[in-house]
Amino acid sequence: MGGPYSVRSVLSLSVLEIFSKKWQSRCRHLKPLLAMVLLFLHVEYNSSMPTHLTHVDEHGRARMVDVGSKAETERLAIARGEVKMKPETLALLRAGALKKGDPLVVAQIAGIAAAKRTADLIPLCHPLPLTYVDVTLELSDKIPGVLITASVKTVGQTGVEMEALTAVSVAALTVYDMVKAAEKTMRIQNIRLVEKRGGQSGDVVNE
Amino acid sequence: MGGPYSVRSVLSLSVLEIFSKKWQSRCRHLKPLLAMVLLFLHVEYNSSMPTHLTHVDEHGRARMVDVGSKAETERLAIARGEVKMKPETLALLRAGALKKGDPLVVAQIAGIAAAKRTADLIPLCHPLPLTYVDVTLELSDKIPGVLITASVKTVGQTGVEMEALTAVSVAALTVYDMVKAAEKTMRIQNIRLVEKRGGQSGDVVNE
Amino acid sequence: MGGPYSVRSVLSLSVLEIFSKKWQSRCRHLKPLLAMVLLFLHVEYNSSMPTHLTHVDEHGRARMVDVGSKAETERLAIARGEVKMKPETLALLRAGALKKGDPLVVAQIAGIAAAKRTADLIPLCHPLPLTYVDVTLELSDKIPGVLITASVKTVGQTGVEMEALTAVSVAALTVYDMVKAAEKTMRIQNIRLVEKRGGQSGDVVNE
């Protein structure tokens, strides 16, 4: 995915950087000139890249994106993340988990419940009637720790990417909460979008 | 912190691993013997390490820890985390942020609000009347991305570690939400406890 | 509804019981044989009965049912329940209620509000945009106590049975709360589905 970005990145970065703080103190007088040169190159090479944040209007003010005119389509998002811990903490969790699986079920339920509260937690997120939420947790010696995967579906006007990421985050926090007496150096890491289907921006498959 | 664990870790891990899935398929017949040998070594070397999860009772059932008899003390927790993105996405955020700072303020507010809802999100967490919550966001070229720090205080019978981690997580999700149209490969990473003061288990300073 | 179940019940029960705790301690050696015999009879007589819980997958893990492919139809559910109390407590409530009807209105409002929060309370419940909620409370000398009825409607992909039952439960808890200083032996009882219309599993009329 990196390849085609190599030139474009440098350019788009440069154009924007010119208006940034770092530049202001250094080479002020060159700014207009540089901006024009780079903007030209930028426009040449880069037409599909968004030139602004959708959640920020032309005055830099935060706003909720209007999705009223988008079509209602079936949408799916899968996100993943990890809670990294020491091997002996994982062993402790495994010992507890093996008995009846409780700590992982608690985290699973917390993740599902959180997905349904996404619009309540993230200010500019749209409320959506989810049709499916699934959260799975696996103990992994490779991390070492817990691998969390969330799948969310809806039939609606906007995607469920944030719902899947929120489910993973809160499931991870719940794992942390249940194990925290045993270790104070755990890390919640690598929370990312794995797959996204439906919607006008096309499908995304990262893994 | 690693030093004194080097031997202990291996041992405690081994004792527990014997009862784990991986072992069951391999060397079943050696299990009782090995367990006894390692348990002996384990007990010798390791007395302070928790031998169970506080949120799981003796039958492996999840439970909320009873904090009623703990003293009310002033407690502080600081947590940190990051949203990693491409340099050009960071540039886009910086351009938007420079105008009026909005995207970062939205994330800051979302983080503060989430800290107050921690017990609502994490099933076995105690509800606490927080006396202070602060969330700061910094754009960082080193990550590249956004560095989020949350500080939470209370006067109560249990700590505010989870509140600080929840504030960081939700602030990170909010940053992700506002920038997600520009990049589908961002990662929320490195969410960890930085400092913890007050409470019977003593102060913790990880960084 | 009882008739056709008479034989089937015994059989399906037996098949399942064989794998249950009670059986394990008694007649272990007969288990495989019995299981085969009963399973045969079970399969013969019972094809329509659910052989698993819809909220539990094949590995025994809890999950939210995927309703994305279900048709959007108009759905109605009516549930009922009671708060049983001593005749003199009912008299006290009646005296208070007669003045302006307040205690019952408070419970009615709490029930309506709870119906709208069902998916927030019950982990595997789908969030639904309800189109109608009504809760009525009647003082009854026959119980003696309060009879609560809730009717809920939606146009959606899944039913509103849980919403109606939740409205009744929370209205009952609210009645209990307002009267509890007068009696410590009240009971919330007989919360059940009365009627259910719309949806692929057909209409249900229990009363």
Next chain:
Amino acid sequence: MGGPYSVRSVLSLSVLEIFSKKWQSRCRHLKPLLAMVLLFLHVEYNSSMPTHLTHVDEHGRARMVDVGSKAETERLAIARGEVKMKPETLALLRAGALKKGDPLVVAQIAGIAAAKRTADLIPLCHPLPLTYVDVTLELSDKIPGVLITASVKTVGQTGVEMEALTAVSVAALTVYDMVKAAEKTMRIQNIRLVEKRGGQSGDVVNE
């Protein structure tokens, strides 16, 4: 507990009934006379019984009780309730539950979370920082169904009776939700206070 109430009940009931609807249509002209006679008897025999609802003021208007002047004491409440189902439904639940215990853990977590949201569900309930919540579920052939017990503790100015009852109710609704595809005739029943300790009105032990 019934004995000493026998006379008192009739009287207090009668005094109140005189002002009720039923009487208004029948013997209007006798009302003042009867009221005086019965009120006299009532006052003689009954001094300890509450003569009004604490959540209703002198004008019949609902209100939250002021607990500001009450002492902060340790308080405990235990409540219990049942989900009654057909034996074959219980068998199905038992089969699912035996694998990993999930359906019951989901209900347990829902009950704990609901206890923390009691003041959000029941309008005149005080918000309380709970120090302990435990919910247990047992499969019972005697009901047949599921027996749910909730224990809640706080150190505060008011009791946690409603929190324990709310935990039981929502755990029961969650069991119902997970099993409802298998049976439409389940009943949530017998939700009651079992024990209550701490607070100025003294300890209560019902079972």
Next chain:
Amino acid sequence: MGGPYSVRSVLSLSVLEIFSKKWQSRCRHLKPLLAMVLLFLHVEYNSSMPTHLTHVDEHGRARMVDVGSKAETERLAIARGEVKMKPETLALLRAGALKKGDPLVVAQIAGIAAAKRTADLIPLCHPLPLTYVDVTLELSDKIPGVLITASVKTVGQTGVEMEALTAVSVAALTVYDMVKAAEKTMRIQNIRLVEKRGGQSGDVVNE
């Protein structure tokens, strides 16, 4: 808008007043006569005016309106309101706001979040999946204070008037909260509907 109401108002008021408390104590015997005369006039002049509250049934009991049979149309509502303060308090806010705009962004976010929680706050309000929420705040020397405008859209069976008004109210409360240490005499005022589009009752433009 006043004109055509001049006669009608007096009449409709009178008819209703006859059944009110004030009248009961004065001219009881004239009531039936007056009612008939005024009702006749009322019916002549006034056919479109609602003769009852939609949220109250024929027995005076509160209820949620059934919107299940209404068509799903695009709906918009714009509401406005003000926080009035002393000129020097406004100056203080302006000084703070100029730096980075924070206090106003906090209020903006609180307003957007509140719009999404309207059905949770207002008992008989229908839950709606909003497609757009925008809240803007302007400092105004004319008030003097802050002018708040909220625009809300949905595609649904009922309007978003309450969502827009709730967004304005909570944004106003948030402004008040952030400035309250400087002045104790601020007023939240003039919260009203400005515009409403979509729905069977036709468009409304008040300003």
Next chain:
Amino acid sequence: MGGPYSVRSVLSLSVLEIFSKKWQSRCRHLKPLLAMVLLFLHVEYNSSMPTHLTHVDEHGRARMVDVGSKAETERLAIARGEVKMKPETLALLRAGALKKGDPLVVAQIAGIAAAKRTADLIPLCHPLPLTYVDVTLELSDKIPGVLITASVKTVGQTGVEMEALTAVSVAALTVYDMVKAAEKTMRIQNIRLVEKRGGQSGDVVNE
């Protein structure tokens, strides 16, 4: 209260205005001079007035005030507000209200519930365990409309001003919701603090 502010207002306003947008376009070169002159006068006349917003730190960033070191004292706040409507709308409400008082009870309950959710609605508000909330509504021909009064108490480290104002606001929105089919021109107005007791800044009595 206006008197002693007359000179001070002009001055403090002026000092701040100099740094504001309006001035930037006009008299740029005079700015430093003017600022010094006015700042001098300002400092002379005005020492008790807060020179910053407590919810904004020295960098203009929003923050929650740290109340951990404040003493726990008993605190009371009383707020008031109005829903203004046409006389005929009030008559309609009065007619409905007379039957059983429902619309006003619904608004009362919504106000009480909202007070308990204040910290969930207003981002920088501290969560507080309220000990008492009361909301009363009166029909008033003088407004004409509904007069709402809320009284809130706590024993805590910070006041309950926002809780009382939130209760009034949400009760007002609920009245509006129940009457809105009859009139589209109602106004919620005059929401203000009436009285505040307890806390280090001393008692406030505005009316």
